[in-house]
Amino acid sequence: AALEADFEAVIARHERIEPRDWMPEGYRRTLVRQIAQHAHSEIIGMQPEGNWLTRAPSLRRKAVLLAKVQDEAGHGLYLYSACETLGVSRAELTDMLIEGRQKYSSIFNYPTLSYADVGTIGWLVDGAAICNQVPLCRTSYGPYGRAMIRVCKEESFHQRQGYELLMTMMAGTDEQRAMVQESVDRFWWPALMMFGPPDDASPNTARSLAWGIKRNTNDELRQKFVDMSVPQAERLGVTFPDPQLRWNEERGAHDFGQPDWDELTRVISGDGPCNAERIAHRRRAHEDGAWVREAASAYAARQQEHPHDQKEQH
Amino acid sequence: AALEADFEAVIARHERIEPRDWMPEGYRRTLVRQIAQHAHSEIIGMQPEGNWLTRAPSLRRKAVLLAKVQDEAGHGLYLYSACETLGVSRAELTDMLIEGRQKYSSIFNYPTLSYADVGTIGWLVDGAAICNQVPLCRTSYGPYGRAMIRVCKEESFHQRQGYELLMTMMAGTDEQRAMVQESVDRFWWPALMMFGPPDDASPNTARSLAWGIKRNTNDELRQKFVDMSVPQAERLGVTFPDPQLRWNEERGAHDFGQPDWDELTRVISGDGPCNAERIAHRRRAHEDGAWVREAASAYAARQQEHPHDQKEQH
Amino acid sequence: GAALAAYCLMLGDDALVLSHRLSQWCSRAPDLEDDIAIANIALDLLGQARLLLARAAAADPAVVPVLAAWSGVSPVPDEDRLAFFREADAFRCTRLVELEHGDFAHLVVRLLLFSSARLAVLQRLAASRDHVLAAIGAKGATEVTYHREYAARWVVTLARGTEESRRRLLGALDELAPWHAEQLEAHPVATALAESGVGVDPAGTADEVADVLAQVLEAAHTPWPDVAPRGGVRGRAGRDGMHTEALSRMLAEMQVVARAHPTGRW
Amino acid sequence: GAALAAYCLMLGDDALVLSHRLSQWCSRAPDLEDDIAIANIALDLLGQARLLLARAAAADPAVVPVLAAWSGVSPVPDEDRLAFFREADAFRCTRLVELEHGDFAHLVVRLLLFSSARLAVLQRLAASRDHVLAAIGAKGATEVTYHREYAARWVVTLARGTEESRRRLLGALDELAPWHAEQLEAHPVATALAESGVGVDPAGTADEVADVLAQVLEAAHTPWPDVAPRGGVRGRAGRDGMHTEALSRMLAEMQVVARAHPTGRW
Secondary structure: HHHHHHHHHHHHHHOOOOOOOOOOHHHHHHEEEEEEEHHHHHHOOOOHHHHHHOOOOOHHHHHHHHHHHHHHHHHHHHHHHHHHHOOHHHHHHHHHHOOOOOOOOOHHOOOOOOOOOHHHHHHHHHHHHHHHHHHHHOOHHHHHHHHHHHHHHHHHHHHHHHHHHHHHHHOOOOHHHHHHHHHHHHHHHHHOOOOOOOOOHHHOHHHHHHHHOOOOOHHHHHHHHHHHHHHHHHHHHOOOOOOOEEOOOOOOOEOOOOOOOOHHHHHHHHHOOOOHHHHHHHHHHHHHHHHHHHHHHHHHHHHHHHHHHHHHHO | HHHEEEHHHHHHHOOOEEEOOOOOOHHHHHHEEEEEEEEHHHHHHHHHHHHHHHHOOOOOHHHHHHHHHHHHHHHHHHHHHHHHHOOOOHHHHHHHHHOOOOOHHHHHOOOOOOOHHHHHHHHHHHHHHHHHHHHHOOOOOHHHHHHEEEEEEEHHHHHHHHHHHHHHHOOOOOOHHHHHHHHHEEEEEEEHHHOOOOOHHHHOOOHHHHOOOOOOHHHHHHHHHHHHHHHHHHHHHHOOOOOOEEEEOOEEEEEOOOOOHHHHOOOOOOOOOOHHHHHHHHHHHHHHHHHHHHHHHHHHHHHOOOOOHHHHHH | HHHHHHHHHHHHHHHHHHHHHHOOOOOOOOHHHHHHHHHHHHHHHHHHHHEEEEEEEHHHHHHOOOOOOOOOOOOHHHHHHHHOOOOOOHOOOHHHHHHHHHHHHHHHHHHHHHHHHHHHHHHHHHHOOOOHHHHHHHHHHHHHHHHHHHHHHHHHHHHHOOOHHHHHHHHHHHHHHHOOHHHHHOOHHHHHHOOOOOOHHHHHHHHHHHHHHHHHHOOOOOOOOOOOOOOEOOOOOOOOOOOOOHHHHHHHHHHHHHHHHHOOHH | OOHHHHHHHHHHHHHHHHHHHHHHHOOOOOHHHHHHHHHHHHHHHOOOOHHHHHHHHOOHHOHHHHHOOOOOOOOOOOOHHHHHOOHHHHHHOHHHOOOOOOOOOHHHHHHHHHHHHHHHHHHHHHOOOOOOHHHHHHHHHHHHHHHHHHHHHHHHHHHHHHHHHHHHHHHHHHHHHHHHHHHHHHOHHHHHHHHOOOOOOHHHHHHHHHHHHHHHHHOOOOOOOOOOOOOOOOEOOHHOOOOOHHHEEEEEHHHHHHHHHOOOOO
């Protein structure tokens, strides 16, 4: 009870809980689920963009995309490490991902169908991720908050690069402009869904807010994202596929339509356009790499037994 | 001795030896080697052309090439069957191929590097094959001779189609004409090597001629091929990369340079540009198909045991 | 003309794309007999595709891409401009046919699903008021009957062969079953043409196709997997030009030579 | 200018093509750390390629393909016209870098052979009379030192890890060793530039490279396989534009978007 009081006090002061501090089991479980889901999203998120890596139409764009996908792997790495401070290993988390027992962001279950998607993912998907993640820099769990600070810095860099790609394409040919608009049309609603179900259908939000894990509700963040994106779309010269989207002077915010929440449910439950492929790809990479990981362990074990041997080998 | 005399008499009368007839062991061995090598060549020969099947630039050409590659598989099938009449199974022959214990035509160890190669293989490679094979229709072993009749008919169809592709390309753009010439430059010498080493370096020729397995020497066939090809090249508008190639009025035939016989030795002994890839491809296909062949045997065996079951299943 | 052209592209692209996927198997089959059979099926489908693309071009020349490289009329045949100069989003095939090929179990399961659905359509198409489509339907039905038998025989064999082959067959069925329904979905283009007696509404064949599959799967001692049909994106799927990531990758290879030489002759 | 351009294309294409092959590994590595390392190596090589292609274009603008789609000067950068608008036979890479990627053992063995040879060249290039090449050599040598260490560490680990990993490592070594010698062959272009103090004759690095490989293989308890170097066709190999079948297939994918939009901006 004293421990619990200490915990509550830290939360109340908006300070950080650290790995060795006592924490309620529900807090730990919620964090593991959220951080793992976030890590998995980074890893699965490499696939839709990786799909165009080998077809990037300029060397500069190829370098930018390669660096971005590399950053995503890096984010996955910090986030898995943050999760490990809560006592769950990366191997366990990976198993949960490939067995479908943990989720990742629904957005990565949509296909990438043109090079414009690389830009749109940077602009809208990373944009939405940033809206979600900036408040998490102040999350109550220390290792998670610190990982988020680094992640957010890189994400905003990615977002600018994505937007810049779309800007460049909009200054190109008619075909390129059409490609950008088509891509934005496809990603707009799924991007709005990234904030999760509406508040009244999100039962865990209240507790996460109370624990300082989350700092804003889904709907608050979604509104912020829409308000941020509309002027960017205007500058770019594209429209969003939402006839209800308009500025509401009174609210000082945009009104907008509701995404198809049934679609979100289907995608989250595994029946989106690419769920099966994304998981199968991850599983295959993991299985194909098993012999390498085994070799590394076997070799490391042998080096421990015969430290003399180790000297020989550089 | 009576058997041997009968055998010799059949050979002398230019009649056919049939599977159930007595034959000398050397005759059988030579035939198995030659027919197997021929069958393997058909099967390995599917690869260099198959390399362009998925990139054929018109639907008509795609259909022609697909039909051709299918015919090659068919030729492989008859020739393996002919070989089986001599007591060697297809499975054994396949093992000998993928373990490198039996050869196939050296020509298929060269890469195909442009779509023009599809035409050149039809014109020159199938052309050389026909020169080699037409006399084999009169070979002394019945099943082999009959297989060759069917093979030759289809091969000359393929040769015409290859030549026609090149003709069409020569009527196209400058780039296409350059592509045809470059392809012919690459394939000319390897095509001449298809007839084997010069007669004075071909120790088995005499015996094969005596047994009526072969009907002409390597150099006779090579000469015939050159004489046939030169006017075709003129009509096409390409040259052969041989400065010594010219008409010899006296001989009533073309003089021509010698191929690089060391290259032929290297290619035959496994060190050609694509030997390793061709065998690896064949081995992979064979190994990848093992579970299917096993399933088919297991199912067939079970159907034998429970014939009632068989009725159920169509 | 536009609706008829769109309809012909649907049936034509299905055949073209699956023919291409099958041709990728060339020299990779488990046995020579299968190499021959697969090439033969690929050839039949390619033949169907050529007739259907030509019919599409005749019905509405506007569907045929214009090649910028030619100032006047291009000598490139309509069928080739349609096959080699359309982008992925102009293809009208279902997503089932475009998926990357997997192992031999994947090949035979896809072929079973495809040929069952296609046969039902072609048989009805043989009675089309459009004589070209009627001829394509009649000839194609004979061909596809053979394809379906080949696929069904292998599905049963693999399902009842070894443990390994059964495992692979069930895996392929799980993987492909979600893409099956798209073949049988009503589409405004097909519905309109069915009403005028020219085309076939695939939705009307669903029961027959289900019966055929049920028979094969019964012989294979295998249930139809309990999976949801794969949804589209923004309510659109292959027939509307909304494809999987696999199609544009496939076209990169298929179209490369034709596009590198837009003024070439082949 | 032409010789210098040809030389820069050799070194640039090696980096470009291997970078591309490595990028095909993206999201497929055995562990996250390796995904990051492989992407990092691919990025370094891509950076080297860009500098070298730009140097080639500056040395001899005639090597840069002219885009027919632009009537005047194209705004497409030289590096992109070189990367995306050359056909396979205009590429000057060795055949080692273009081979299709295999398993992880194949990756690390190829990287070891490549980076050992390249490091020796880059270190000498740092003293080039051409200041651009000298800078590329100096910076590149630091990068490639790391690549070689990464590869060597894994070669030793796999060779001495498990039976399976040793089997795969030896298989990759057998498969790739025949392609190694081409990297070290004298070529008239390199020889001429070496004489003028601008380039490096790879033949002069052969002993050093052999020593480095011998050390790694000793640590790996693995002999260099007894295989003949892979011959060329008509005496020509990668440096002369005579490639394997793998390169044109790879370029079909790599170039498809750029070529579909020759007047696009990216």
